[in-house]
Amino acid sequence: MRVLVTGGCGFIGSNVVDAYIEKGYDVAIIDNLSTGKQENKNEKARLYVEDICKDGIEEVFKKERPDIVNHHAAQISVPLSVQDPLFDAEVNIKGIIRLLLLCNKYNVKKFIFSSTGGAIYGDADVVPTGEDYVPEPASPYAIAKLSSEKYIRFFYGQYGLRYTILRYSNVYGPRQIPHGEAGVVAIFTEKLLDGVLPTLNHFPGEPQGMIRDYCYVKDIAMANILATEKDTVGIFNIGTGKGTTTLELYRLVLKTLRSKGVGIPQAFDEPKRDMARPGDIKVSTLNPGKAKIELGWEAGYTVEMGLSETVDWYLNKR
Ligand SMILES: NC(=O)c1ccc[n+]([C@@H]2O[C@H](COP(=O)([O-])OP(=O)(O)OC[C@H]3O[C@@H](n4cnc5c(N)ncnc54)[C@H](O)[C@@H]3O)[C@@H](O)[C@H]2O)c1
Numbered sequence: 001m002r003v004l005v006t007g008g009c010g011f012i013g014s015n016v017v018d019a020y021i022e023k024g025y026d027v028a029i030i031d032n033l034s035t036g037k038q039e040n041k042n043e044k045a046r047l048y049v050e051d052i053c054k055d056g057i058e059e060v061f062k063k064e065r066p067d068i069v070n071h072h073a074a075q076i077s078v079p080l081s082v083q084d085p086l087f088d089a090e091v092n093i094k095g096i097i098r099l100l101l102l103c104n105k106y107n108v109k110k111f112i113f114s115s116t117g118g119a120i121y122g123d124a125d126v127v128p129t130g131e132d133y134v135p136e137p138a139s140p141y142a143i144a145k146l147s148s149e150k151y152i153r154f155f156y157g158q159y160g161l162r163y164t165i166l167r168y169s170n171v172y173g174p175r176q177i178p179h180g181e182a183g184v185v186a187i188f189t190e191k192l193l194d195g196v197l198p199t200l201n202h203f204p205g206e207p208q209g210m211i212r213d214y215c216y217v218k219d220i221a222m223a224n225i226l227a228t229e230k231d232t233v234g235i236f237n238i239g240t241g242k243g244t245t246t247l248e249l250y251r252l253v254l255k256t257l258r259s260k261g262v263g264i265p266q267a268f269d270e271p272k273r274d275m276a277r278p279g280d281i282k283v284s285t286l287n288p289g290k291a292k293i294e295l296g297w298e299a300g301y302t303v304e305m306g307l308s309e310t311v312d313w314y315l316n317k318r
Pocket of ligand 1: 006007008009010011012013030031032033034035036037050051052053071072073074075076091095114115116117118167168169170171172177
């Protein structure tokens, strides 16, 4: 089976590519290397350094004739989407439309999309939030993801292009870059290793920070494999269902680093504090019940397990 992964040199995309290769799939990648890195590329995958905003990607479809397109390329910064919504829409809305048109033209069997449960539901009054909750996107980034979902469903209704939409919670793990949608694990770990006191962003009167559902990237990669192999069409939350405050996460990262022999002074037991950024939401946890029933997926990693592997990766990298 031939799979084309966009963004396959990025944090999540490269972990998804590794999982496909491990399962014996034939994998090609489209990535413009804007945030992705060549060093993340699986050596068994073919890389096309192309931009999803440009028509040149048609050549890749012509040559590769993929059965499945797995779309991970995106502008991933929520604050940047607030500053420059036009650029965000250029990549995150027009880019996906270009891909969907090509999927249709080249008879792709299924489209898999990395959406965001972490941002799309906004400040939901039901947590953990289910897929049937009416999204209230609070940033251009989340608006673009919701629009993408609607285009995908239009292409299914109009042309029969099958799809699975995966609404991820906050993803963390090896290869994460600090400035993405949910880069807090990468930020805390890198700063602490560099001997710099990290900053915890919070809303007024809530110094423990925000509540998030942290999901390890290997669990995310497995959800993509199941989405590829199951015949299901639909939208699925991919998260643990459990909430962790930013302060709890900070303490867990600190504890994990110390348990692996990294000397961090006691003065770092408390992070610096700063206000929440534009587009931030207070609480976000996802109900993954539907993915368990229909995809047979559930998170296998606790935050402690995932952080242990992640910290090992940062330590090996240095
Ligand atoms: N990190 C999270 O917690 C999270 C949560 C929900 C959804 N997502 C989604 O998962 C996907 C992957 O995110 P990530 O965290 O791995 O980010 P990332 O920046 O590491 O990966 C994005 C990849 O897309 C590539 N890219 C960007 N613009 C491109 C363009 N115009 N043409 C071709 N390639 C382009 C980048 O070079 C990079 O390799 C994104 O769609 C993101 O919105 C991430």
